[in-house]
Amino acid sequence: MSMNKIAYSMFIAFVASLGTLVSIQALSSSERDAADDDALDPITPEALAEHDGAESCWKAIDGRVYDITDYLPHHPTPEAVILEWCGKEASEAWHNKRPGVPHSPRAEGMLESYLIGRLVDEAGEPVEPEAAARIDESTDEAGNGEAADATARLSPAEDERLHRALLGLPLDGRYRGVFGDGGEMQVNVQFDLRDGVLSNVSYRHLAYRGVDYRALDEEDDLYPVWVQHQRLAEGLEGQPLTAIFALHEPERLAEDIDGYSGATLRGNKVHSAFRDALNRGVYSWP
Incomplete structure (x- = not known):
C-alpha cells in the first residue's frame, strides 16, 4: 500500500472517530439538559449572595448555581473581572462574553463540572434568570422580535453604531x-x-x-x-x-x-x- 493510501486511510479513521466523539457529546448534552432540576439542591438568592469572593465564588446561570472557586486561578482574564459576578445572577455576563458573543461550547462543558444546585425563591420556586427578562424586552408585545430585527436591517448608511x-x-x-x-x-x-x-x-x-x-x-x-x-x-x-x-x-x-x-x-x-x-x-x- 502506498504512503498516500495509508495517510488517506488514517485521515478517514480520524474523521470517523471525531464524529463518534461529537455524537456522544451531543447525546450527553441532551441527557444533561433533560435532567430533572428538582434533583439538584435548592439555593436561594440570599444563600448565593454569601459566596461573593475569591474564597468562595458561586454564580447563578440560567437558573442553575455553580461553584467556580477552584477555577478562579485558571480563568484567562484578570481575577477581578470574574469576581464581579461572584454571589450573583450572572446569566447576562455568561451569554455576553462580549456584546452579543456568548461563551464557547467548550466553556459550557467545563461549567457543568462545577454545578452544585438550582436557584429558587423562599417558596422553593425556580428563579427566572434576568437574561430572560431582557430578551423579552427586545421584542414587541406580539413577541415577534420586530424591534430587534429593525436594528439588524439597518443599512451601512443608516447604522449609527457602525459609524x-x-x-x-x-x-x-x-x-x-x-x-x-x-x-x-x-x-x-x-x-x-x-x-x-x-x-x-x-x-x-x-x-x-x-x-x-x-x-x-x-x-x-x-x-x-x-x-x-x-x-x-x-x-x-x-x-x-x-x-x-x-x-x-x-x-x-x-x-x-x-x-x-x-x-x-x-x-x-x-x-x-x-x-x-x-x-x-x-x-x-x-
Whole structure:
C-alpha cells in the first residue's frame, strides 16, 4: 500500500472517530439538559449572595448555581473581572462574553463540572434568570422580535453604531469596568454614555484592604472617604466623557472633608476603572 493510501486511510479513521466523539457529546448534552432540576439542591438568592469572593465564588446561570472557586486561578482574564459576578445572577455576563458573543461550547462543558444546585425563591420556586427578562424586552408585545430585527436591517448608511465604531468613537450604552490590584477588586464603576455625555455614574463595588466603603455607617471613621467618592461620581454627571481625566486631580470634582486628602480619593484607580469599561465595550445597549 502506498504512503498516500495509508495517510488517506488514517485521515478517514480520524474523521470517523471525531464524529463518534461529537455524537456522544451531543447525546450527553441532551441527557444533561433533560435532567430533572428538582434533583439538584435548592439555593436561594440570599444563600448565593454569601459566596461573593475569591474564597468562595458561586454564580447563578440560567437558573442553575455553580461553584467556580477552584477555577478562579485558571480563568484567562484578570481575577477581578470574574469576581464581579461572584454571589450573583450572572446569566447576562455568561451569554455576553462580549456584546452579543456568548461563551464557547467548550466553556459550557467545563461549567457543568462545577454545578452544585438550582436557584429558587423562599417558596422553593425556580428563579427566572434576568437574561430572560431582557430578551423579552427586545421584542414587541406580539413577541415577534420586530424591534430587534429593525436594528439588524439597518443599512451601512443608516447604522449609527457602525459609524461611531469606524470613527473610533465610544458607542452609546451602559458600561462597566473594574480596577483591581493584587488579585483584589477595589473599584467597579457603572455609567451610561449617550452622545459622548456621562450619566448614571455609580459604584458597584468600592473597597480597600478589606473595607467595603459602600457598607460604612456615618459614624465610621472612613465614611467621609465614601462621601468623597460619591462626589466624584456626582461631579461627572452630565459631563463629556473627557471629564474622566479630571479624576487624576480629584480635588477638582470633590471637596476635601474632615481632613481627608485628595490622595485618599484614589482618583487614579477610579479613572482606571472607567478606562477598563471603555476597553471592554458596551455592557448593555440602551
